[in-house]
Amino acid sequence: MKKKAIYKSAVLFGAVLFLCCVALESNAWARAGRGGSAGSRGSRSFSSPSMPSRPDTSSPMSPSSPGPGMSSPQRRLDSPQAPVSPGGGLMRSPFMQGLAGGLAGGLLGSLLFGGSGHAAPSGSQSGGGIGFLDIILIGALLYFGWRFFARRRREASQAAAYYGGSGPDPEGAFAMPRQMDASPYGRDSDLDSYSGGARGNPLDVIGRTDPAFDExxxxxxxxxxxxxxxxxxMNRSLEGIENLLTQEMIDYFKGEFEAMRQKGQINRLENIAVRKVEPSEAWQEMGKDYVTVLFTANLLDYVVDDKTGGVLEGDKLNPVKFQEFWTFCREIGEPAWRLAGINQVDEPSTRH
Known part of the structure; x- marks a missing residue:
């Protein structure tokens, strides 16, 4: 009986820790892509994008030139630092949050009311053994606990790199692995490709087949x-941007816009300032050019009720600083680039 009590106490503690991790993990702001990963990077969809090999100081993008319809940024890089947004990833999904809550709730119920709600090994009537549901939950606890703490550690590393501080060296213990020929299908194409590395410009790959290409x-x-x-x-509309997206991203955004309309929510994005635009990978496959770019930016990011205007999520006063990979593609030699995928740092694409 004593061992059983110790086991139940340990699992109860783990379940509470799991719920806390889920709550914190789902507290990322939204922005385009909901702070997660979506779309496709061609044959590299199953590998995380590589970090740029070196700071891009040749032509920093000016934060004083916002895109159409966007207000001008009002903060300098030396303003008080805010945490780098980690993005939501898998746990931004309402289904996954509900599933996680249901599993943890089921475990708590089984502990509080005698354990009759989960399967026990055949022939055991005392409920003292480890059931199948317990095994699943313990595995989930370990996975999400690891994911939560690994993400927090990456945040500290990225924040130090973003501000040029004295944090961990981006090429040191927390450096992103270089994805050289990481495609499960073998080489991207018969042409050269670039992914990470200490030398060279990734966009040279595009310039070899397009002499008119200008970085x-x-x-x-x-x-x-x-x-x-x-x-x-922010407008929950594809009007004016449909020709800038691949079909996969069009379908993805349509689903997200419909979900926001059904919930009666609007994601406000204000004072957007792009600090860096750094190409990190470039390759060619299936008659297309692909370039993955790391954006470093900050913005005010919050969700409001579309009827009352009340803030439901986020912060309308303090800007969120974040980094995201955006992958663009085009037919080789054609001028028009389209958004093919969005990735959070250290996350592969999520197929839709």
């Missing part, structure tokens, strides 16, 4: 797409 014009183009997509997200 500065490309950065301006993708920054404009970034601002316009954020405006479309």
């Amino acid at each position: 500065e014009r490309f950065k301006e183009t993708v920054q404009d797409i970034f601002f316009r997509v954020q405006a479309g997200w």
